[in-house]
Amino acid sequence: MSRTLDFLKAALLIVLALFFLSPIYIIIVNSFKDRQELYDNPLTLPDSFSFQYYVEAMDKMNFLSAFGNSLYITIVSVVLIVILSSMTAWMLVRTDDKLSMVIFMVFIATMLIPFQTLMMPLMQFMSTLTNTLNIPMYNTLEGLIFMNIGFHSSLSVFLYHGFIKSIPITLEEAATIDGASKFGVFWRIIFPMLKPITATVMILNVISIWNDFLLPSLTLIDTDLRTIPLSTFYFFGEFTIQWNLAMAGLTLTIIPVVIFYALAQKHIIKGIGEGAVK
Amino acid sequence: MKNKNKKKWYILFTVPLLIIFTTVVIIPFLIGIYYSFFEWDGIAANAKEFVGFDNFVELAGDERFRESAWLTILFTVLSVITINAIGLAFALLVTSKIKSANAARTMLFMPYLIGGLILGYIWQFVFLDVFTLLGEVTGLDQIFFNWLVDPEFALFGLVFVFTWQMAGYIMIIYIAGLQGIPNDVIEASKIDGASPWQRFMRITLPLLMPALTISLFLTLSSAFKIYDVNLSLTGGGPANATELFAMNIYNEIFGSGNYGLGQAKAIVFFLIVAAITLTQVYITKKREVEM
Numbered sequence: 001m002s003r004t005l006d007f008l009k010a011a012l013l014i015v016l017a018l019f020f021l022s023p024i025y026i027i028i029v030n031s032f033k034d035r036q037e038l039y040d041n042p043l044t045l046p047d048s049f050s051f052q053y054y055v056e057a058m059d060k061m062n063f064l065s066a067f068g069n070s071l072y073i074t075i076v077s078v079v080l081i082v083i084l085s086s087m088t089a090w091m092l093v094r095t096d097d098k099l100s101m102v103i104f105m106v107f108i109a110t111m112l113i114p115f116q117t118l119m120m121p122l123m124q125f126m127s128t129l130t131n132t133l134n135i136p137m138y139n140t141l142e143g144l145i146f147m148n149i150g151f152h153s154s155l156s157v158f159l160y161h162g163f164i165k166s167i168p169i170t171l172e173e174a175a176t177i178d179g180a181s182k183f184g185v186f187w188r189i190i191f192p193m194l195k196p197i198t199a200t201v202m203i204l205n206v207i208s209i210w211n212d213f214l215l216p217s218l219t220l221i222d223t224d225l226r227t228i229p230l231s232t233f234y235f236f237g238e239f240t241i242q243w244n245l246a247m248a249g250l251t252l253t254i255i256p257v258v259i260f261y262a263l264a265q266k267h268i269i270k271g272i273g274e275g276a277v278k
Numbered sequence: 279m280k281n282k283n284k285k286k287w288y289i290l291f292t293v294p295l296l297i298i299f300t301t302v303v304i305i306p307f308l309i310g311i312y313y314s315f316f317e318w319d320g321i322a323a324n325a326k327e328f329v330g331f332d333n334f335v336e337l338a339g340d341e342r343f344r345e346s347a348w349l350t351i352l353f354t355v356l357s358v359i360t361i362n363a364i365g366l367a368f369a370l371l372v373t374s375k376i377k378s379a380n381a382a383r384t385m386l387f388m389p390y391l392i393g394g395l396i397l398g399y400i401w402q403f404v405f406l407d408v409f410t411l412l413g414e415v416t417g418l419d420q421i422f423f424n425w426l427v428d429p430e431f432a433l434f435g436l437v438f439v440f441t442w443q444m445a446g447y448i449m450i451i452y453i454a455g456l457q458g459i460p461n462d463v464i465e466a467s468k469i470d471g472a473s474p475w476q477r478f479m480r481i482t483l484p485l486l487m488p489a490l491t492i493s494l495f496l497t498l499s500s501a502f503k504i505y506d507v508n509l510s511l512t513g514g515g516p517a518n519a520t521e522l523f524a525m526n527i528y529n530e531i532f533g534s535g536n537y538g539l540g541q542a543k544a545i546v547f548f549l550i551v552a553a554i555t556l557t558q559v560y561i562t563k564k565r566e567v568e569m
Contacts, residue, residue, distance in 0.1 A: 010378040011323055013371060017385040018350075023404050023442075024388075044408045084295040091291040103296070110303050112555060114503045117525045117548040120320075120541055121309035121411075122302065150302025153295055182287040182349075211393025213506050214528075229395045234400055236510070243403060257391050265384060268391075272447070273411075273454035 024254065031247040038244055053248035061238070061249055064233040065224055067256065068211060073141055073227060077148040078205045081197055085153050089160030090190055094169070104161060107154045115151070115214060121190040122147070123218055139221045147219065148209055156201045159275060163197040164190070203264070210257075228253050312413030314542040319535045326339060326538070333542035342518065343543060346526040350502060353433060353440075353522060358502040360441045362493055366486075372449070373456050383453070387446035398510025401439045402426065429519035432512050438518055440507055444500070448493045456482070456491025491562040501554050523547055 030038050042146035057063070057175055092100045123138075126147070130138040137143035167190070175185045191198075213229040220226060226234070232253055239245050261268065314333055316326040337343050372383040377419065389397065405424050413422035425435035459482065467477050503523040514521035514529070521529070527547060531540030 006377065008387055009376045013376055013382045014378045016371075017382040020442075021385055021388060023400050026404060026408060038407075042411060055288075080361050084298070088289045088295045093390050095288060106304075107299075110307070111306060112552040113303070114524070114544075114551050116503070116505070116524045117310060117544040118303065118306045119528075120531050120537060120544070121313055122306040123314075125301075125306050125309060146298060149295070150298045153299050154303075157295075182291070186291075207391060211395070211506075213393065213395045213509075229393055232396060232399070233510070243407075246399070247403065249395060253396050254392055255566070261388065261391055262421055269383070269387060269450055272450045 002148045025218065026070075027247045027250050027254075030244060032250045033244055034199055035244065047236050051057060051196075054252065055251040056076065057235070057245055057252060060245075061229075061231045061232070061235045061252070062223070062226070063231070063252055066226050066228045068231075069141060069225060070227040070256075073145055073148070073216075074206055074209045077145045077152070077209050078202055080145070080149050081152050081156050081205055082201055084149065085201070086160050086191060086194055086198065087155035087186065088153075089157045090164055090186055092157070093161055093164045094172070104157070107157045111154045119214065119218060126219070138219060139225070141225060142221050144216060148212075151215070152205050152208065159201055159204075160194065163194060167193060199267050200275040203271040204275055206260075228256075290457060295363055296522045310541055311545060314545045315537060316538045318537045320531070320537040329538065333539045334546070337518065337543050337546065342521070343526055343530075345518070346521050346523055349520065350523040353437060353504070354498065354501040356434075356437045357440050357444075358497045360437060361444045361448055361497045361501075362490075364441060364445040365493065366452050368449040370446060370450035373453055383449070386449060387444075389443050390447040392443075394504075394506030396511045397439060397443050397535055398512075401435075401442075401511055405435060426512055427516055429516050432516060432520045434509060436504075436511060436522075439511055440501065440504060443507065444497060448497060451493050451496070452486065452489050455486045458489075459485045487562065487565055491559065494562060495555060495559055498558055499551065502551055502554065 005140070026042060029045055032051075034050075038048060064191055086143050092104050126137040126143065129135045130143075137146065149156050156181055171189060175189050176182075180188070211229060212227075212234065216230050220230065232249065235249050236246060239249075313326075315328060315330060315331045317333070318324065318326040328385050368383075372386070373380040376382075387524055405426050409422045410424055413419035415421065425431040425438075429506075463481060463485070464477065467481055472480065504522060505528070508520065508522050508525050512520040514525050516529055524547075527540055527543045530536050534540075
C-alpha cells in the first residue's frame with residue numbers, strides 16, 4: 001500500500017517538474033512547425049521535423065560566430081578571475097594588517113553597487129582609455145574580458161577569502177621553512193586545496209558571464225563581435241513576427257546551456273549550495 | 279631583507295587584480311558621482327555645465343521616475359514573496375524521501391541557467407499564444423489572456439517570469455539549509471509528539487534562518503536591479519507600465535541623452551539598494567538561531 005503511495009508521490013513530483021519546464025517544450029516543438037501548424041495548436045508535437053528554421057536562424061543570428069565569441073569571453077574571463085582572485089584573497093588572509101583589511105572591506109562594499117550606477121561613467125572612462133592612451137578597451141573582446149574580471153572579482157575574492165580562512169596555516173609554514181617561494185607555496189600547496197571553492201567560483205561566474213547582456217551591449221559595437229545574448233537581441237528585434245524562426249533561434253541558444261548543465265550538473269548544484277552558505 | 283621580500287610578494291599577488299578592479303569599479307564610481315552634478319548630453323565636444331544638486335531636485339519631481347520607483351517596489355515585494363515561498367516548497371518536496379526527488383531537483387533548477395534575456399523571449403510567446411489558447415479552451419479568459427499587453431497585468435507577468443527563473447536557484451539554497459539541520463533534533467520532536475506543521479514552524483523554520491537571510495538578500499537585490507527580463511519580456515511597456523528602476527535609468531541616459539540627470543538617478547538607485555540590503559541583512563541576522 002505504502003509502495004503505491006510512494007510511486008504516486010514520485011510520479012506527481014515528476015509531473016510537477018515537467019509542467020514547470022513546459023515553456024521550453026513549447027519553444028522546441030514550435031520551432032519545427034510551419035506557420036499554419038503553429039497557429040492551429042501551439043501545444044502539439046509537430047507533424048514532421050524539418051530543420052529549415054534552424055538553418056535559417058543559424059545564418060541570420062550568425063550563430064557560430066556568436067557562440068565562439070561567448071565561449072572565448074567566458075573561458076578567458078573565468079580562468080583569469082580564478083587565478084587573480086585566489087592569489088589576492090590568499091595574500092589578504094595571510095597578511096594580517098590594516099591595509100589588507102581595508103582592501104577586503106572595499107571589495108565587499110562594492111558588491112552593493114548596481115551595474116547601472118557604473119555603466120555610463122565606465123563607458124566614458126573606457127573610451128577615454130581607448131582614444132587617448134590607445135589601450136583598446138572599447139569595442140574589443142579583450143576589453144570586455146578586462147571589465148568582466150573587474151566586475152566579478154568582489155564576489156570571487158569574498159568566496160576565496162572565506163574558504164582560505166578555514167585552512168590551517170601550519171602547512172604553509174612547513175613549506176616555507178623547506179625554502180619554497182611564496183609562488184611555489186601558493187600554486188603547489190594552497191591552490192589544489194581550494195578546489196571545492198574554485199568550482200563554486202567558476203560556476204557562478206560562467207553562468208553570469210555567459211548570460212550577461214547589458215555590459216556586452218554597451219562595449220561591443222561591431223556585429224562580428226556579438227555574443228549569444230547580443231545576437232539573440234538583435235535577431236529578435238528583426239523577426240518577432242516570424243515566431244517559428246524566432247523559436248528555432250531560442251532553441252539554439254539553449255542548447256549550449258543544456259549541454260553544460262548535463263556535463264556539470266552535480267558540481268553546479270553543489271557549487272551553488274556551498275557558495276550561498278558561505 | 280625578509281620584510282622587503284614579503285612586501286614584494288604581496289604586491290605581486292594583489293596588484294594585478296587591484297589595478298583591474300580600480301579601473302573598472304572604483305574610478306567609474308567616483309566619476310559617476312562627479313557627473314551627477316552636471317548637465318550634459320553625453321557628447322564629448324559639448325560642454326558640461328555644473329548645476330550643483332539640481333539633478334537631484336529634478337529627479338525628485340520626475341513623475342515617471344517616481345512611478346518606476348513605485349513599480350519597482352511593488353515588483354520586488356511580490357517577487358521576493360513568491361520566489362521564496364515556491365523555492366522553499368520545492369526544497370521541502372525534493373528533500374523528502376521521494377524516489378524521483380533528484381531528477382525533479384535537476385529539472386526545477388534548469389530555468390536559472392538560461393539567461394534572463396532569453397527567458398523573457400520564451401515567455402513572450404507563452405503569454406501571446408499559449409495563454410490565449412488556454413483562455414479559449416477553458417473559458418477562463420479572465421485569467422488566461424496575454425497579460426503583457428494589459429497595463430494592469432503586465433507587471434504580474436514580469437513577477438511570474440522572474441519567479442520561474444529564480445525559484446529553482448533559491449530552492450538550492452534552501453536545500454543546503456535543510457541538509458544542515460541535524461536529524462536528531464527532528465527525531466526528538468517526533469518522539470515528543472509534534473505534528474508536521476508544528477515541527478515545520480517551531481524547528482525547521484527557525485533553523486533555516488541563515489538560508490532565509492541569504493535567499494532574501496539574493497532575491498531582494500536581484501529583483502530590485504532587474505533589467506534583462508524586463509527588457510525582453512515587456513520592454514517597459516505597455517505605455518511604461520512596467521518600466522522599472524534600472525530601465526528608467528538606462529532610458530534617461532542612453533535614450534533621452536540626459537547624462538547628468540540619469541547619473542544622479544543612478545546614484546540614488548545605489549543608495550536605495552545599499553540601504554535596503556543592509557537593513558535586511560541586519561534584521562534577519564539578528565533573528566538567526568545559534569546552534
